[in-house]
Amino acid sequence: MAKWTPRHEAPEPLEGPVVATVTGGTILWFVLFLVQLPFYGWFDDHGHTWWLWTCLAGGGLGLIGIWYVRKRDAAIKRAAAAAPDPTATPSAQ
Numbered sequence: 001m002a003k004w005t006p007r008h009e010a011p012e013p014l015e016g017p018v019v020a021t022v023t024g025g026t027i028l029w030f031v032l033f034l035v036q037l038p039f040y041g042w043f044d045d046h047g048h049t050w051w052l053w054t055c056l057a058g059g060g061l062g063l064i065g066i067w068y069v070r071k072r073d074a075a076i077k078r079a080a081a082a083a084p085d086p087t088a089t090p091s092a093q
Contacts, residue, residue, distance in 0.1 A: 018069050018072075018073065019066070019069050019070055019073055022065045022066050023062075023066055025065075026058075026062025026065065026066055029055050029056075029058035029059035029062055030059040032058075033052060033056045033059060036052050036055060037052065040052065
């Protein structure tokens with residue numbers, strides 16, 4: 001017996017302040033790294049230094065993410081500006 005799965009179109013993706021969200025997340029990763037840095041000795045003694053390096057890696061990857069979403073946002077705006085206006089009516093000749 002085959003499992004029945006409905007076939008319908010996927011919803012439109014949610015667009016929001018993507019650049020601000022990624023920038024905020026990147027800042028958060030760097031802040032977490034800086035807050036944990038004074039406790040490096042404790043983390044090292046307990047074998048948890050990966051917590052610091054995870055935060056630093058998250059911040060570094062976030063910088064790549066900021067670059068990516070800014071380029072994406074600019075490309076979307078360029079495409080929208082180049083597209084013909086769908087609400088315009090054709091002129092009668």
